[in-house]
Amino acid sequence: MPELPEVETIRRGLEPLVVGRRLGTAWAFPHPKFEAAYEAEGATVTGMARRGKYLLLALHDGHELVVHLGMTGSLQVQPPAAVRGDPYLRASWQLRTSVLAFRDVRRFGRLAVVKRGEYTGTLATQGPDALDGDLDAEGFWLALKASRRAVKTQLLSQRPIAGVGNIYADEALWMAQVHPRRKTVSKPQATALLDAIRQVLTASLGNGGTTLRDYRNADGESGRNQDRLSCYGRAGLPCRRCDTELRAITLDARTATFCPTCQKR
DNA sequence: GTGATAACCTGCTCGC
């Protein structure tokens, strides 16, 4: 599922292919989540940015095309023949000789066209981007302290920090030795957690992201980070730090994997 | 305002 490293990998791959290009004839799957594709038709892309897990395509007329890839989304520039008849195509724009294609099997992704900077929903309420150097440990700790929810729940809410999903939340909590259900985090723990978040995200970015099932980068290739995970998806296997069997629990209807020895509640 | 929960959605895996 695309989290920050996967979205950033896609952004880097797409930027040279779409910036300066005009989005030609649009097509959208008939669902409100994708019909904004038509609003971007005819606009020229002037820039491509990312905030958390959102891709932001700046348009020449002062608007932005906001793309969230959901769990199974991908955005690629492809030859027209490659997208023809694709049952999972959710939106597309004709470029000069190719097609900018938004593909999403489970339809958890969405599109929106907004005035530049006028965001709504999670994009408006989320915290600083996880790789934004302006967020320091003090600010992160205060943001965590502001809520009494479990620390992993807070990470997934995107409010203290943006860009962390289930995979990297498990990985960072394991690295910082913080229990996912912990509701109060000390300043040193918050500092360690912020450092761990940045370490796991940076490492994954260097590996082209994590591919579990669906994720593909802008070139249609899988990431390589899934072979380097220490915690996520390893329930029942020994902890790489202490050999204790990793345990899986359900937190907010999602699986949280942790080491019961290293990550004390 | 905050927190908890359900719903959305479809491919895959597992058990019968």
Added chain:
DNA sequence: TGCGAGCAGGTTATCA
């Protein structure tokens, strides 16, 4: 072999 149930999870909507 084929079928059905359960699982995966990011975001939004709804309710307490």
